[in-house]
Amino acid sequence: MCIRAQYAPLATLEPWDADRQLITIPSELRIPEFALRAVRAVLAELAIPQGELGARCWCGEPIRLRAQVPQQRRSGEVINSGA
Numbered sequence: 001m002c003i004r005a006q007y008a009p010l011a012t013l014e015p016w017d018a019d020r021q022l023i024t025i026p027s028e029l030r031i032p033e034f035a036l037r038a039v040r041a042v043l044a045e046l047a048i049p050q051g052e053l054g055a056r057c058w059c060g061e062p063i064r065l066r067a068q069v070p071q072q073r074r075s076g077e078v079i080n081s082g083a
């Protein structure tokens, strides 16, 4: 089973759920770069080797962050990082 990542409110946060292979990051981390960093931090704790960019499952598949769309902001805002 591949590792997945999702957002959740900070209060209920359990960063790593081994049963579900699920990384949870605070929904407060809206900036993708920070969210990615949080995911990578968890992966580092799990001793899963990471490349320079992105986040990878133990099998080498890229881990996608399940996008969270806040109800009051649905305009599909795009954040360009590193431009």
Ligand SMILES: [Zn+2]
Residues within 6 Å of the ligand: 001, 002, 003, 057, 058, 059, 060, 061
């Ligand atoms: Zn995998």
